[in-house]
Amino acid sequence: MFDKSILPTTPLFKLNGVCWNLASKDILKNISLSLPRNKIIGIIGPNGAGKSSLLKAMHGQIKTSQGTVDFNDQPILQYGLKDKAKQIAFIEQLPELTFDLSVYDAVLAGRLPYQGLFSFSNSSDKNRVLSALEKMELLDKVSQPFNTLSGGEQQRALIARSLVQGATTLLLDEPTNHLDIRHQLELMQTLQEFDGSVIMTIHDLNMASHYCDYLILINEGEVVKYGEPKEVLNAELISTTYKVETVVKESSLGTPYLYFCLAESDPINSAEPINSAEPINSASLLTLQSNNND
Amino acid sequence: MTSPFNKYDASNLDGSKSKNSNKVQKLLLPLLLLLISVTLALGLGSVYIPFSEVLYCLTEQCSSPINSMIVQDIRLPRVLLALFAGAGLAVAGAVLQNSTNNSLADPYLFGIVSGAGLGAILYNVLNIQLGTIGMSLFAFLGALLSVTLVMSVAISKAYKKTETLILTGVAVSFMLAAASQFLLYVSEPMAANRIIFWLMGSVAFANAESVTWVSTTVITSSIVLWLLRDNIDALLLGDEQAKSLGVNVDLVRILALLITSAMTAIIVAFCGGIGFVGLMIPHIIRWFGFVKMRQLLPMVFVVGAVFLIWVDVIARVSIPNQEIPLGVITSACGSLFFLLILKRRVS
Numbered sequence: 001m002f003d004k005s006i007l008p009t010t011p012l013f014k015l016n017g018v019c020w021n022l023a024s025k026d027i028l029k030n031i032s033l034s035l036p037r038n039k040i041i042g043i044i045g046p047n048g049a050g051k052s053s054l055l056k057a058m059h060g061q062i063k064t065s066q067g068t069v070d071f072n073d074q075p076i077l078q079y080g081l082k083d084k085a086k087q088i089a090f091i092e093q094l095p096e097l098t099f100d101l102s103v104y105d106a107v108l109a110g111r112l113p114y115q116g117l118f119s120f121s122n123s124s125d126k127n128r129v130l131s132a133l134e135k136m137e138l139l140d141k142v143s144q145p146f147n148t149l150s151g152g153e154q155q156r157a158l159i160a161r162s163l164v165q166g167a168t169t170l171l172l173d174e175p176t177n178h179l180d181i182r183h184q185l186e187l188m189q190t191l192q193e194f195d196g197s198v199i200m201t202i203h204d205l206n207m208a209s210h211y212c213d214y215l216i217l218i219n220e221g222e223v224v225k226y227g228e229p230k231e232v233l234n235a236e237l238i239s240t241t242y243k244v245e246t247v248v249k250e251s252s253l254g255t256p257y258l259y260f261c262l263a264e265s266d267p268i269n270s271a272e273p274i275n276s277a278e279p280i281n282s283a284s285l286l287t288l289q290s291n292n293n294d
Numbered sequence: 295m296t297s298p299f300n301k302y303d304a305s306n307l308d309g310s311k312s313k314n315s316n317k318v319q320k321l322l323l324p325l326l327l328l329l330i331s332v333t334l335a336l337g338l339g340s341v342y343i344p345f346s347e348v349l350y351c352l353t354e355q356c357s358s359p360i361n362s363m364i365v366q367d368i369r370l371p372r373v374l375l376a377l378f379a380g381a382g383l384a385v386a387g388a389v390l391q392n393s394t395n396n397s398l399a400d401p402y403l404f405g406i407v408s409g410a411g412l413g414a415i416l417y418n419v420l421n422i423q424l425g426t427i428g429m430s431l432f433a434f435l436g437a438l439l440s441v442t443l444v445m446s447v448a449i450s451k452a453y454k455k456t457e458t459l460i461l462t463g464v465a466v467s468f469m470l471a472a473a474s475q476f477l478l479y480v481s482e483p484m485a486a487n488r489i490i491f492w493l494m495g496s497v498a499f500a501n502a503e504s505v506t507w508v509s510t511t512v513i514t515s516s517i518v519l520w521l522l523r524d525n526i527d528a529l530l531l532g533d534e535q536a537k538s539l540g541v542n543v544d545l546v547r548i549l550a551l552l553i554t555s556a557m558t559a560i561i562v563a564f565c566g567g568i569g570f571v572g573l574m575i576p577h578i579i580r581w582f583g584f585v586k587m588r589q590l591l592p593m594v595f596v597v598g599a600v601f602l603i604w605v606d607v608i609a610r611v612s613i614p615n616q617e618i619p620l621g622v623i624t625s626a627c628g629s630l631f632f633l634l635i636l637k638r639r640v641s
Contacts, residue, residue, distance in 0.1 A: 059538070061534070061537075061538075080540075081537065081540045081541070081542060082540035083540075084540070085538060085539050085540030086540070088538075089538070090534075090538040092534060092535065095531065095532050095535060097530065097531070097532075098395050098396065098397060098530065099392075099395075099397065099530055099580070099585045100580075100583075100585055101530055101531075101585055101586070102585075105527070105585075105586055106531070109527075109528060109531055109535075109539055110539065112524065112525075112528055112536075112539040112540055112541055113539060113540035115524055115525075117522065117525055117542075117545070117546070117549075118521040118522060119524070120521075120523060120524040120588075121524060165539070
């Protein structure tokens with residue numbers, strides 16, 4: 001189904017008036033977007049904003065109640081399971097496997113889109129797995145059970161699987177979740193080196209600012225702003241969306257850097273102060289490393 | 295420059311903990327064990343026949359016609375029936391566990407055995423005359439009924455929770471067993487007696503016909519399941535991941551369940567209810583690091599066969615001039631094993 005004639009200018013994903021409701025609650029409201037290829041695109045927004053749902057709608061995992069999602073100019077719902085899997089790798093929040101599958105087996109599963117119901121992997125698949133694991137620096141863990149890898153290693157193994165899958169588009173649901181700073185940075189670096197398009201939901205706005213080419217800010221199922229980090233990470237927008245006070249500065253790399261705190265008028269601040277520090281003003285704002293753990 | 299891949303022996307990549315051995319070597323020991331078990335089992339029973347005599351009898355050079363009759367006509371069908379029933383039940387267990395991503399799935403706990411039993415009893419009680427096919431067909435329909443009931447109650451994501459699946463299986467099992475008991479209660483006493491012994495599991499009535507039916511079904515089903523192995527294993531990644539890798543999750547699971555139901559039903563139709571083989575054998579094999587169907591299936595086939603051959607030997611030699619039903623022995627071991635697994639899980 002992959003069409004070689006697709007122009008570099010053809011949008012990777014085109015969403016047109018996408019709505020989705022679950023148990024009569026509107027999760028996605030009239031979302032229209034046109035996403036370019038070969039970029040890293042971050043979906044940001046508060047908890048429950050609809051980030052994961054938007055990602056799932058793009059992948060065709062949910063049947064939207066209104067609107068269409070096109071992938072490479074074709075409705076995503078029209079793709080066969082295998083055709084879709086050859087082009088898009090969907091990496092969910094880290095799975096916990098019931099049985100002790102080895103890293104090798106977990107990555108080898110990336111060849112499934114190329115197998116029929118009654119066919120199985122061959123020796124060329126084995127070489128693909130080994131070379132993907134080498135690329136992800138996991139070759140020494142090849143025989144270990146997947147469950148025993150650290151969070152960062154598991155993410156890298158799943159990216160190795162998407163390489164084996166031959167996918168040129170990665171959809172990742174909060175890939176930096178549960179990772180320490182070093183592993184987060186390593187993962188983002190890996191994604192930057194990925195030869196294709198990456199779309200992910202992400203909580204850490206400074207990380208998103210640094211590594212993403214474009215950001216989609218959503219709130220209550222609606223797109224608040226879509227554009228380059230400089231346009232989206234605007235103090236007023238972030239303050240309103242996240243209900244925090246925000247100051248945006250420019251980092252040494254020229255990307256926006258955000259500082260947050262709770263507003264003075266926030267109900268939580270009307271309680272007894274925890275310490276007797278000076279009232280917080282924008283100059284003495286604490287840099288808060290956004291907490292990834294929901 | 296040497297390739298980095300040279301450091302890793304490709305034969306070790308299948309998840310097995312035993313290194314420096316290939317697939318055939320790994321199967322060699324169990325196969326040897328199977329061969330020895332079959333030969334020894336042919337000699338053991340109320341009349342002891344030495345190992346060498348068994349070998350002579352198998353090659354038509356028996357010293358006495360009685361020994362020849364015992365080995366060839368009585369014990370050989372029996373040992374073969376135990377071999378294929380054990381293999382089939384162990385394969386059914388392994389496939390149910392991998393396809394539902396649940397380590398406690400088993401044809402017995404899933405209600406498949408009770409369902410097949412109900413079908414077979416119904417066939418006997420209604421006195422339908424359709425020959426062996428009729429009995430097998432009724433057992434299959436009964437097995438299908440239980441699988442449908444279990445899967446429709448524990449639908450979608452719920453069966454991922456071990457407890458939901460097992461409790462549903464147990465409830466369905468009780469329900470169908472109650473129906474079977476009612477049928478036995480209202481049927482004529484002689485038939486009830488016969489059926490009760492059969493229900494507890496036995497290979498005592500083995501003959502050429504039953505061996506042919508069970509062996510053909512078990513071998514055919516195992517081959518089809520072997521061909522489906524990569525797709526069944528994909529379900530170990532979880533349904534969403536398997537789907538995103540292009541696997542038709544529902545189709546693979548339905549096929550796996552249908553084939554295991556048919557295989558279990560035929561075994562139940564000829565050997566009655568033999569529980570827990572499908573739970574114990576795959577568990578033990580997994581302890582050795584065999585997780586994927588590629589290694590699990592051949593191993594459980596052989597080890598399941600060895601296990602049931604020896605259970606049958608115990609059944610016929612432990613009490614002189616009497617037989618213990620196989621199901622009694624397997625359920626006794628199996629329930630203890632089940633408790634052991636639960637204890638390990640808790641700790």
